[in-house]
Amino acid sequence: MPVQPPVADVVAPVAPVLDLPPTPEPEPQPEPEEVEPVGFFGRLREGLSRSSSKLAGGISSLFTQRKLDAEALEDLEDLLITADLGAETASRLVESLSKNRFGKDISGDEIREFLATEVATILEPVARPLEIDASLKPHVVLVVGVNGSGKTTTIGKIANQLVREGRSVMLAAGDTFRAAAVEQLKIWGERTGSPVIARDTGADAAGLAYDALEQARAAGCDVLLIDTAGRLHNKSELMEELKKVVRVLRKIDPEVPHTCLQVLDATVGQNAHQQVKVFQEMIDVSGLVMTKLDGTAKGGVVVALADRFKLPVHYVGVGEGAEDLRPFTATDFARSLLGLERLH
Known part of the structure; x- marks a missing residue:
């Protein structure tokens, strides 16, 4: 059998020692901001999104910048009724708006703010938590x-x-x-x-x-x-x-x-x-x-x-x-x- 030549030892080259500057300390990273969990208002607003898109979207399309005349008030009243606020309530809300801004230019955002205040006034007397009388047992x-x-x-x-x-x-x-x-x-x-x-x-x-x-x-x-x-x-x-x-x-x-x-x-x-x-x-x-x-x-x-x-x-x-x-x-x-x- 032919004789195999001896295998030479392989020696890894030695890397030269370099005089490197010290590694700088890493910059301290800011603490991550805590994300505030979505509160009930967020869930309420999301839950009412179908209602609000119908109502707010309708108001925005009616009032980009429009004078609050009789026709505009009638259109708004119709919108409020179709949004299930009821004929009587819609009529009173429109009448209140008319007293304050009739004949003046008004935007959709202004109308939404006005109506939100008026609606809150209607709701305030009935917004009452369930009170439990601890003395009754039960x-x-x-x-x-x-x-x-x-x-x-x-x-x-x-x-x-x-x-x-x-x-x-x-x-x-x-x-x-x-x-x-x-x-x-x-x-x-x-x-x-x-x-x-x-x-x-x-x-x-x-x-x-x-x-x-x-x-x-x-x-x-x-x-x-x-x-x-x-x-x-x-x-x-x-x-x-x-x-x-x-x-x-x-x-x-x-x-x-x-x-x-x-x-x-x-x-x-x-x-x-x-x-x-x-x-x-x-x-x-x-x-x-x-x-x-x-x-x-x-x-x-x-x-x-x-x-x-x-x-x-x-x-x-x-x-x-x-x-x-x-x-x-x-x-x-x-x-x-x-x-x-x-x-x-």
């Missing part, structure tokens, strides 16, 4: 509304807030017709650590409410939230069942319910007026919750309801999350509806 809240308005979810979100405030809450699954509603309330009970009184599907709702009140009293709970079956406001027999719930509760305490909350779906627009009228006549509604404002361009109906019924609006909902149901504030709502920034 403060009984009956939650009513038509099918699909969001009653059960609203109860869960209110319970979540009350528990965070340190209150003890009991839930009564009074929508005995829908197994899904009972299960949904049980989930909220688990989330909030609140006991849930429930019965089999089809059980008597009045009897369940009676048992729930007795148990809440025995346990010394701060709040009892009672769900009810969704019922059409134009079905008298269903409304009579709701009146029965109230009658039975009053056998224990003639003062209950201490609060009767009606939950309204904002997407129904002007139909909400008839719902409030009928429920108020039947069981004396004491306050409103407006849900699903993020899914509609009919947010102006809140203003019309406040102007007509003068009932407290305790909460508005602009999303699915528990944090998206918040106490109603007049100025924030008015400015969001008109597509304006928050006042600081």
